[in-house]
Amino acid sequence: MSIQATLITLKNIPKGIPKPDDFEIIQSKIREPKEGEFLAETIYLALDPYVRVTMVGRHFFNTPEIGDVPRGSTISRIISSKHNSYKEGDLVVMESGMQSHAISDGADVYHVNTGSAPITTALGILGMPGFTAYSALLGPAQLREDDVVLVSAASGAVGSMVGQIASIKNAKVIGIAGGKEKCQWTIKNASMENCIDRKRDNIDQKLSELCPHGVDIFFDNTGGEIQKIVLSNHIALNSRIILSGMISQYNSSKPPSGPNLGNICKQRAIIFGFVVYDYEHMKESFIKDALSWYKQGLLHYSEDLVFGIENTPDHFIKLMKGENFGKTIVQFMDL
Ligand SMILES: NC(=O)c1ccc[n+]([C@@H]2O[C@H](COP(=O)([O-])OP(=O)(O)OC[C@H]3O[C@@H](n4cnc5c(N)ncnc54)[C@H](OP(=O)(O)O)[C@@H]3O)[C@@H](O)[C@H]2O)c1
Numbered sequence: 001m002s003i004q005a006t007l008i009t010l011k012n013i014p015k016g017i018p019k020p021d022d023f024e025i026i027q028s029k030i031r032e033p034k035e036g037e038f039l040a041e042t043i044y045l046a047l048d049p050y051v052r053v054t055m056v057g058r059h060f061f062n063t064p065e066i067g068d069v070p071r072g073s074t075i076s077r078i079i080s081s082k083h084n085s086y087k088e089g090d091l092v093v094m095e096s097g098m099q100s101h102a103i104s105d106g107a108d109v110y111h112v113n114t115g116s117a118p119i120t121t122a123l124g125i126l127g128m129p130g131f132t133a134y135s136a137l138l139g140p141a142q143l144r145e146d147d148v149v150l151v152s153a154a155s156g157a158v159g160s161m162v163g164q165i166a167s168i169k170n171a172k173v174i175g176i177a178g179g180k181e182k183c184q185w186t187i188k189n190a191s192m193e194n195c196i197d198r199k200r201d202n203i204d205q206k207l208s209e210l211c212p213h214g215v216d217i218f219f220d221n222t223g224g225e226i227q228k229i230v231l232s233n234h235i236a237l238n239s240r241i242i243l244s245g246m247i248s249q250y251n252s253s254k255p256p257s258g259p260n261l262g263n264i265c266k267q268r269a270i271i272f273g274f275v276v277y278d279y280e281h282m283k284e285s286f287i288k289d290a291l292s293w294y295k296q297g298l299l300h301y302s303e304d305l306v307f308g309i310e311n312t313p314d315h316f317i318k319l320m321k322g323e324n325f326g327k328t329i330v331q332f333m334d335l
Helices: 050-054 119-123 128-138 157-168 180-189 203-210 224-233 262-266 276-295 309-320
Strands: 003-010 023-030 038-046 074-081 091-094 101-104 148-152 172-177 194-197 215-220 235-243 270-273 303-307 327-331
Touching: 003 309, 023 309, 038 091, 038 119, 038 309, 074 119, 091 119, 119 128, 119 327, 128 157, 128 215, 128 276, 148 157, 148 224, 157 172, 157 180, 157 215, 172 180, 172 203, 180 194, 194 203, 203 224, 215 224, 224 235, 224 262, 235 262, 303 309, 309 327
Parallel strands: 148 172, 148 215, 172 194, 215 235, 235 270, 303 327
Antiparallel strands: 003 023, 038 074, 038 101, 038 327, 074 091
């Protein structure tokens, strides 16, 4: 069997927001899997914000070089296998990167298990982003009933799950999102009691109105100006701050100016630098809870999906501009 794979490779290391000509689409022949390996074709590719920081060496994953295929989680179908645990036809979640085919030895691979939910949720609310929300809230954030939880990038895969899980646990949730449509969606679908439009509202003033006693948990997915305002003026006594993502600075080469840390001391707040891969021990309980919540109609999500591998660079650029609405996915072929 001789297969021509399609690969998205890096033509330049992007400066600022990536541009279409930072990427190149090439064809390459793929080899047969060896003993202990399998070959899989990509059906869905997740575009995750952290991939941008790997491109400039600011992430603990390998930094790709010019000509390399950028990272990416995929839902893939095994088309040929010499591996004992994975057989032809199996659907798996794996790290194929931005390419149509990949060979794997089974490391970091697991079978798709989305119960009654659509299969793409394995890359979103029932996958790594949903698990980020779950493990951070129930782990270091020590979510309690009646906590006031504030989450930025509230309509995204991580943010919307923060809202819904916190609400299931009887906390009050306020979101911050970009634009009226996203804000309305978070209130209707992601259990936010209110949502601040970061593009139109005065965030500082709105937070004083909505959370007069401050927030108990700040789930920060953006960093930047939002982080500065919240940490300087709006954290409650003994608050917990989850530094989940800093998307406002992923395309920037200059470090941002920091918030007023005097307020962290005054409020006896705790800041956690959070990395989801440290919480594998909570994965089993996440899947059990999330599948059950979905079945009960408690979980909703939004996806920003396009068809065609050739659209991968543009869809990634859309995510980097903050123009995506929900989990950003590229579908390469019919299921
Ligand atoms: N710590 C971990 O282990 C972990 C794991 C997974 C993800 N994350 C992080 O979680 C965050 C959300 O990830 P996601 O996959 O759910 O993505 P997402 O929220 O679907 O997409 C990113 C969103 O960030 C917002 N944004 C983009 N540029 C911004 C800017 N300059 N300033 C403020 N907001 C901006 C936009 O939403 P609005 O326009 O609505 O603001 C955009 O839609 C990312 O920062 C990601 O790196 C962390």
